[in-house]
Amino acid sequence: MSDHDPAAWIGRTETCFDALDPGHVRRVALSLDADPGQSFEHLPLLWHWAFFVEGQPYARLGADGHPRRGGFLPPADDRNRMWAGGRLEFHRPLRVGRPGERRSRIASVTEKAGRTGRLLFVTVEHRYFQDDALCVAEEQDIVYRDPSPPVLEGTRPAPEFQWSETVAPGPVMLFRYSAVTFNGHRIHYDAPYARDVEGYPGLVVHGPLIATSMAHAFLRAHPGARVRSLSYRGVRPLIAPRAFQVGGRLLSDHEAELWAEQGGTLAHQASLRFEA
Template identity: 50%
Template sequence: MNYEQWVGKTQDRAEIITQENAARIAATLNEKPPAKGEALPLLWHWAYFQDIASTEALRDDGHALTGDFLPDAGGRTRMWAGGRLSFKTHLLVGALAQRRSTIQDIKEKQGKTGSLLFVTVRHEYSQNGELALVEEQDIVYRKVTTPVLGLGDPLPEAQWSEGIDASPTMLFRYSAVTFNTHRIHYDWRYVTEVEGYQGLVVHGPLTATLVMRAFSRNAPGAVVRTFAFRGVRPLIADGLLTVGGRIVENGKACVWAGNTQGVGQLGEIGFE
């Protein structure tokens, strides 16, 4: 397929950052919900602007059929590989926000499990006529084959770390609040028998949200300006998830998430 014709395609959406949905995220993460007019905590925006596809319009893996805004990836399943975010100001709860999405790049590569299709989507979030957040999201499509699940690098030495029970209940609730129907996060039979994982897979954005929360708790006076993260191996919800980090220089922190099998996600936070 000629994927070049998809580059530059745009999609516009508008949605109120409702207090009710923020309360659902807060309950999922055991946090105090923000009140109307208060700032939406960092990365909670992923619970908004979701695709609302009918059940009959879902693929076997649970994702919505592609070919409209995102290119048709054939029978390949979709994963969130990582992203880069630039925070200008906070989104406010209770107010209307706009998002413009643009397909920025598409590349096909060969990986250990076959052909991989990488799609980078740029999202610009605005509220009250002001740009609040710019995000580049990296999506990867791969053929449904048994994943390579070797041990990862050991967790780095941390200045702070938290142990989190990323239980099937938390995964299910996060899937619900983000309207994420990818079956690897809640369907045990599918994830083990079809996609070949050892158990339910922790969401990449959920992991990133927990990493960011840990940083904010340990640097409460910091103003986060940038965040970049990438998945390096799947994290299976079969035990304690550890999130941590350390400040490596003025205004820069290295952060990560992992378990007893090693690092699963790496990230970098820029702050003032």
């Protein structure tokens, strides 16, 4: 099988270490408009996305600001990248100020034909450890699509919230979140690139930022709940600076449905299991 065949990347691995620096935790808090003065013994839910990042020199970056593909991720340099969704299981909290390790593997690579062209689906398995104990198990879905106008308007009406919060994604918030997650994708901070190259009408809100906002709205509405698992997916992009709402409703004593909506239609969805 040729290295030009994306399926040849199945099984490839990557390892990344991180000290979970308390100073960086404070910067993440500021990027999410959380209280930076609180004491962080453990990393809050989904903040691990701002850690364990394997950066690359400028010479190894593609035109979109991401690392050039063909290293850990399969080659798809002629396509636009989207964070499509994922699944997480939370076994134990990651402790701030303690070294940890991310072990990643390409689990699957699948080519499909969509309404707007070719779609390359890549699923990456991540395992996060401290002291050789598994803390978080994650599957992340990435989609590479042929350059084409993105679908921006929602068609599925959002359910009625039991709790909700409003997020106002200004350019400073998107820049800060790009910075703390070391995410170079230009659609999040370079408006001319987002508009003229990838076809968005403005800056695009990060999928992980939306998922984090949904999860923390749940935790603020249900203090004391311990999240055991989260499954989420993007339905359509959200464009800054227009505000959007995150929230959800309980399905049982241990399960909740979360979503982000704008203009009354769904943009992101999630299913969350928890212990009270």
